[in-house]
Amino acid sequence: MPTATDPQLHAFLAAFDDFVRAAKRARVRAAPDDTLTLAQYDLLAPLRHAGDALGLRELARAAGVSAPTATRMLDGLQVRGLVTRERCTDDRRAVRLELTDAGREAVADFHERQAERRRALFAQLEPDERRAAARVLSRLAEAYEGVQG
Amino acid sequence: MPTATDPQLHAFLAAFDDFVRAAKRARVRAAPDDTLTLAQYDLLAPLRHAGDALGLRELARAAGVSAPTATRMLDGLQVRGLVTRERCTDDRRAVRLELTDAGREAVADFHERQAERRRALFAQLEPDERRAAARVLSRLAEAYEGVQG
DNA sequence: TATTGTTATACTCTATAACTATA
DNA sequence: TATAGTTATAGAGTATAACAATA
Numbered sequence: 001m002p003t004a005t006d007p008q009l010h011a012f013l014a015a016f017d018d019f020v021r022a023a024k025r026a027r028v029r030a031a032p033d034d035t036l037t038l039a040q041y042d043l044l045a046p047l048r049h050a051g052d053a054l055g056l057r058e059l060a061r062a063a064g065v066s067a068p069t070a071t072r073m074l075d076g077l078q079v080r081g082l083v084t085r086e087r088c089t090d091d092r093r094a095v096r097l098e099l100t101d102a103g104r105e106a107v108a109d110f111h112e113r114q115a116e117r118r119r120a121l122f123a124q125l126e127p128d129e130r131r132a133a134a135r136v137l138s139r140l141a142e143a144y145e146g147v148q149g
Numbered sequence: 150m151p152t153a154t155d156p157q158l159h160a161f162l163a164a165f166d167d168f169v170r171a172a173k174r175a176r177v178r179a180a181p182d183d184t185l186t187l188a189q190y191d192l193l194a195p196l197r198h199a200g201d202a203l204g205l206r207e208l209a210r211a212a213g214v215s216a217p218t219a220t221r222m223l224d225g226l227q228v229r230g231l232v233t234r235e236r237c238t239d240d241r242r243a244v245r246l247e248l249t250d251a252g253r254e255a256v257a258d259f260h261e262r263q264a265e266r267r268r269a270l271f272a273q274l275e276p277d278e279r280r281a282a283a284r285v286l287s288r289l290a291e292a293y294e295g296v297q298g
Numbered sequence: 299t300a301t302t303g304t305t306a307t308a309c310t311c312t313a314t315a316a317c318t319a320t321a
Numbered sequence: 322t323a324t325a326g327t328t329a330t331a332g333a334g335t336a337t338a339a340c341a342a343t344a
Contacts, residue, residue, distance in 0.1 A: 016267050018290035019290040056327095076309095095326070115162060124295060137164035144171035144270065214334080241342080301342100311333080317327080320325080
């Protein structure tokens with residue numbers, strides 16, 4: 001059980017903070033080159049590999065935003081020709097969202113730029129750090145699900 | 150040199166993505182309880198341990214936002230009584246930002262909640278993972294600085 | 299001229315509440 | 322009644338361009 005004065009905990013908290021701040025600065029630096037904002041990418045990303053079109057609520061939940069926010073965002077993305085919105089024939093309450101070719105390209109492009117930045121990070125790690133990194137990030141992701149807030 | 154098909158790289162990219170998404174969901178869940186938004190905390194955090202008052206541009210740079218954005222945000226925070234803005238006597242172009250008692254409490258409170266969440270993550274790691282985690286996060290933070298975007 | 303900060307302007311992201319249409 | 326989505330409303334965060342004051 002780690003205590004508040006545990007030096008290992010202290011190192012963890014400091015490193016976590018450094019990491020989050022560095023990631024934010026990098027994101028800001030990268031943003032001007034992207035067609036999509038991060039929020040838009042997060043909203044559309046699930047459509048990239050979806051065989052079927054998805055509903056608005058599904059996208060909103062995956063992106064962690066409310067349904068009205070998703071509606072708003074999709075309005076703009078539809079006007080820009082990146083996504084299509086069709087009434088579902090089976091259940092006429094629902095809409096089916098799908099990427100257009102341009103939308104698919106924008107999402108793929110964002111994904112590739114993001115992956116490229118992350119590959120560059122990976123390349124700077126020592127071999128033993130590389131092995132540890134995937135494990136640590138994966139375990140932290142799991143741990144988040146077991147935390148209230 | 151890692152290649153695009155390197156399985157270790159693939160695991161890293163997948164874990165990175167899982168981590169970022171989990172962190173975002175956790176942040177959203179935690180947000181309603183905070184007096185400050187994350188952006189506001191990022192802007193004010195440097196004032197927490199600053200002996201001297203800091204200038205607006207300094208805060209903006211540290212938070213990764215433009216000067217007009219910082220002005221806007223500080224307007225609101227000043228109205229809420231969390232921060233004071235004084236013209237600097239030495240250089241009358243500059244302003245000196247300082248936390249009020251209420252502001253100091255809000256920043257400390259946000260910091261404590263954030264640290265508590267992170268302590269809970271740390272507690273879920275195995276002993277060997279704890280040792281690795283600080284190292285990995287710290288090295289990734291360093292690596293970000295060596296990446297263009 | 300260069301720097302510090304603000305104003306003007308415009309757009310995106312965000313939520314809650316209230317609504318419509320369908321099931 | 323419950324669910325899918327939208328509209329109404331309001332507020333925060335964001336940037337660029339143009340400006341004022343001071344150095």
